Amino acid sequence: MKIIVLTGPESTGKSWLAQTLKDNVGGVLVDEYVREYFAALGRDTTYEDVTPIALRQLEREDMxxxxxxxxxxxxxxxxxxILWSRFLFDACPDWLEPALLARHYDLHLLLDPREVPWSDDGQRCQPxxxxxxxxxxxxxxxxxNHGQTSRCIGGNWANRQRLALQYVTELLEG
Incomplete structure (x- = not known):
């Protein structure tokens, strides 16, 4: 089993690219839980929301x-x-980083925010x-700093798709 993670700032195409990869290469896709949590919450998130969000995301990943x-x-x-907790609340639950480091991921696709427009979907906060x-x-x-394998993906939408497909194909064939 190969595990890839799409990561980076909001409004860079992570969800779109994740679905594009699934559609083109196959596999199982785990969506970002915080979007559902936030939609059901009816208020802004607080520091106390960080742990239940993270635990549910881990549960979905484990399943x-x-x-x-x-x-x-x-x-x-x-x-x-981890990063949103630090950016929004200037704090982070102590257990998050060790929990992340205890897991294996084969490749992180880090999406660059340049060259794509920010889209306000009601949940985003960094225009x-x-x-x-x-x-x-x-x-x-x-x-x-943590020795994680990553590839940066930038450019327009077509370039992001091309690079992501290339990197994932190389991972699967390697």
Whole structure:
């Protein structure tokens, strides 16, 4: 089983690209739970919401891992929970980073916010590209500092799709 994670700032095409990969390469896709949580909440999230969101995301990931697909595509993982918690609340539950480091991921596709427009969907909060770049850099730094295999994906939508398909095909064939 190969496990890939799409990560990076909001409004960079992670969910679209995850579905595109599933449609073109196959595998099992685990969506980002926080979007459902936020939609059902009816209020802004608080620091107390970080743990239940992360636990449900892990539960969904674990259920998919049990299926043992050839390819598991994760629209997000705990890195997003860690960074959003730090960005929004200037704090993060202590258990998140060790829980993330205890898991194996074969490839992280890190999406760059440049060259794609920000889209307000009612849940997003970083319309300024500088904020999204700061989140991108925080993702890149964390992945690099923790020895995680990653590939940066940028450019227009067609380029993002081409690169993601290339990297995932190389992973599956390697």
């Amino acid at each position: 998919a891992r049990q299926q043992r697909p050839a390819l598991l595509i994760l629209d997000t993982h705990l890195l997003s929970n 300024d590209v500088r904020d999204r770049l700061a989140f991108y850099e925080a993702c890149k730094s964390w992945l690099d």
